Amino acid sequence: MELSPIQRRRALGAELRRLRSAAGVSGTQLGERLGTSQARISRVETSVTVKPSIDLVNRWLDAVKADEDERTKVLSLAESVLTEVHSWQAVHRGSLEERQRQLLALDEVASEIRHFQPFLVPGPLQTAEYAHAVIEASHLTANTDVEAAVAARLERGERLRSPEIDGPNYHVVVTETAVRWVPMAQHDVRQRQWEHLAEFAQSPRVTIQVITDDAPMSMPPLSGFVWVKFRDQDQHVRVETPSLGVTVAGADDLKIYATVWGQMVLAALSPDESQTWLSLLAQDQVAPPQREGD
Structure with a gap:
């Protein structure tokens, strides 16, 4: 077996x-x-x-x-x-809160986290309403501890941005599409999420960069990933798909993700420009992208 x-x-x-x-x-x-x-x-x-x-x-x-x-x-x-593949069906047989607690434990031994997300706002940056909507919209689990999982996710976000905690540096690159997405286009949830992102971007250990829809890119944003560098110099990359989670730690794989990360950072607004963009977005001063047929 x-x-x-x-x-x-x-x-x-x-x-x-x-x-x-x-x-x-x-x-x-x-x-x-x-x-x-x-x-x-x-x-x-x-x-x-x-x-x-x-x-x-x-x-x-x-x-x-x-x-x-x-x-x-x-x-x-x-x-x-060095390369792990696990089914989300197996992951979600356990507690949703337990998964969030595992991520909190990981933060305690990490020195840096690089997070690229092309589709939605990363978990640590989510508001309670947004996190609840995302977890329920995923339909990946029948677990009932959604509230506890949301609370743990919010705790993680607060710890990552707290200047009083010796946590990892958290560097996020997101697409404009990810920032604007929300389940069923719930405007109130989205507006509060934008305000939360603008505030979060001012945290001392947090860097947020946004790839706007009109940004020229030499490499397409194919999938999100999380690159964790540990304090003892080990590192790995986690990639999540709708059915599988993959963790890689081999030198050749890490080299590939270093290239992808570099290209995503290059395409993004600078951290200062991203802070300004997010602040303007929260004030409804960034026009939505023009769609075909508009």
Whole structure:
């Protein structure tokens, strides 16, 4: 029976922990040998947020003097962990609030989050009304803890923009289409969301850039993604589609997303220009884009 992504990650962590213990090496000692922290060693072994790079796994195996059979087994497992694909049906069997709490925990160990969203306002930037409408409009789950999930999403947004919390820098690039979209064109919800975005853009650790509809682009905005850089230098990219979520951490994949991110930033208004644009939008001083047939 094929292992699920989370099962593969747990299996890798368990193997690495077993090899470390068998070698009589503590987490602190291994951290010193690998030039990293004991906390990172623990997160790798317990599969919390961190997916180790192949380089780290190789050095880990060297440090615990793994034999060839062990090395082959663990490296094969590590390769499979670097790209994870999970079904939203599986994700949404759990609690909606739990998913938001997982993202809050991720923020605590992240140094920077880059978020590109071409279709709707990113979760941490949403108002309560907008978040509620988005969750209900998705129809991806029959869970009933929508209110708790909304509250957790709002808590995350407040923590990301709070100057009193040592959180990650949050850099968002959104399209004008994403900013203007709202379920069933609920004007009041949209207006409050625009005002919230304009306010959020002034937060010290938050950068928001907008790609206007008339912006020339050398690359189409095909899909949204979230690029997380952790404090211990690990990083990964999450891509979400209507049916699947994909997490990648390989160097070649990250290089591709670095190129895409650079192109999206290049097409967007500057942070200062975006703040001005959002403020004008909130005041109904930005004309809606002309549609064919208008």
